[in-house]
Amino acid sequence: MSDMNQVVDRIIARHPGEKNLIPALQEIQGELGYLPELALEAVAQRLKIPLSRVYGVATFYAQFRLTKPGEHLVQVCRGTACHVRGSQVIQEALAREFGGDGRVSLEEVRCVGCCSLAPVVVVDGRPFGRLDPQKAVSVVRGAL
């Protein structure tokens, strides 16, 4: 708790002012893994702006997470190139396999820029290309 306040203090000191709200939130999420409600309140307080402004920004951008993610982040690309090469079936296979596994957070992203290797899944920040459902499942299993 006080830990979190320290994180917020330190980051706001480095990114003072309302105009730095987005980089500040990005760094807070980088350290805490997500943006807990209390952190948003602390940010609003430090920057002396209404909580609704902070919340408005945090919920507008897809990158910000308001709930705690699992230990491993698995992002299935649902961009166009991956879509026409079967990313939906991959997404379904991963959901079947790891949907109930608390260690894994399954998210979808809209293109990570590796479209030539579609379909693509990013596991803990590492992109893997040219997958099919079986390969995708084994890539994720390998990361656990």
Add this chain to the structure above:
Amino acid sequence: MKLRSLEDLERVRQEGKTLLWPAEGKILVGMASCGLASGAAAVYQAFCEAVESQGLKFRVGETGCLGFCAREPIAELRFPDETRIFYGEMDRDKALELASSFSHGDLRPDLALGRIGGDPAWEIPELEQITFYRGQRRRVLADCGLINPLDIREYIAQGGYFAAWQALHMPPEAVLEEIKRAGLRGRGGAGFPTGKKWELARSAPGPKKYVICNGDEGDPGAYMDRSVLEGNPHSVIEGMIIGAYAVGADEGYIYVRAEYPLAVKHLRIAVAQAEELGLLGSDILGTTFSFRIHIFEGAGAFVCGEETALIASIEGRRGQPRPRPPYPVGSGLFGKPTVINNVETWANVPLISRHGAEWFRTLGTSRSPGTKIFSLTGKVRNTGLVEVPIGTPLGQLISEVGGGPPQGKALKAVQIGGPSGGCLPAELLDLAIDYETLTQAGSMMGSGGMVVLDEDTCMVELARFFLEFTQAESCGQCPPCRIGTKRMLEILTRITAGRGRPGDLELLEELAHGVQETSLCGLGRTAPNPVLTTLRYFRAEYEAHLAGHCPAGVCRALFSYAIAEEKCAGCGLCLRVCPSGAIWGEPGKPHRIVKALCIRCGACVSVCPKGAIAKL
């Protein structure tokens, strides 16, 4: 150490040359995101180990993307006389094998993809003669995959920052004039003349101005900008220095989307190196001109590619577009005159300053000179980044450079310009790729995404896919876009689910025109394009859906799988992979799919050794 004179720059160029073409030769691995996603890190590691353990003389280094992503990971053997040999589809074993062959002086023509320079007797094709490269004219991408993007000296070795030096020693008006004469148009989609934009910002009142590089690259299925930012970040920085000088700006931002961590990393390193050499900061290259660049990481919002939303985002707000005018050139970032250009637009600037407007105009059309980079993806053999003169026929790009769809499938359409663009049918492949022609055909140039579609793609489902995207990405402030795209998505969803109603197509068209005409920003105004173009060119496919049939066999409610009894060997492979227990049968006897349980995932089709499972 700050560079102050042309001699200083020349000295670094010489230094860079010895890094680019070291006397002992060099092994390079393409380590852009696409390379890494296909396993380049293990290849790099293997070469390092081999060089170490076998005591080879070569240096091992990294470079950016060569564009031929279908063959990634790609490695290169480079000689001091500027000969280069490329090897595709690398893996760890192949790297170890190559390294030991190299140590015996064997160049392994059997594994080589192509060469630049060298000896025809080697029996390795010239890279430029490979169909993928033959139709291309690589200008912006020329140094991508050649230089190490993490070392500014290699960029300078290729003539980098000499254009900036030249520009800073000319009157700003003359720099601007050259860009105008070149006829450079914005590569971010709309094709606005860059020189004119700069002139408007230059003549706007006030001492404080900004330049911004739009690296949001929101089109999901396009990655030209990522490759340039990762593989040649200095070309963008140099372009911005020249642009800032021409318009009188002293501060710039590069806005990169959050999904591109490697691009952000390379940019940060590039900016730091440029600062160290006095190419950014105060009194650049010994002049009185000062300019700083900040990197801003986007946070995941497609609409932030729109210029006024992007500005709002840098200012720390929700990325909501605002009405224009006022245009950013008059009132942009923090209310100051601001030039926003796309990554590729900026990367063209140093080339024009260096080689002149006439050179620039030698490629492309008279209205749209120069080249354009496209990311060729989807159902095409040679996926990758291609740079061609504007005006190149679409068919040449897809069938020759791209090699057409794989597995002998028929080309059906090509989707250009992402969620704002449209789908053009195979019959229109004679069209020249330029801003006006594509717009007339109902699509748009967009930023360069080109997704090739074959007979297995359902155009109705694709239209639904795009609408789902734009609907989710709408910032929500104006009702036609917020509600209109939602209603359109609902209609498309029910059509693809087999619940379409008579009159749905007319209703879709009416809504589409309404959203187009009354939305505030480009997102809403172009969101209907994928629907309108598919309705225009593939109406029969929509009608088939209304009649209960998906011709491409994609929409799950409108087809089913069945096992052909006479072909089935009863091996049971399908039964084992079926995730929903929909397949029944005894060993050695024909199996059967229970329609009600089948989720149409297609897993059984891909494992059946007899090809006995087909769509009905």
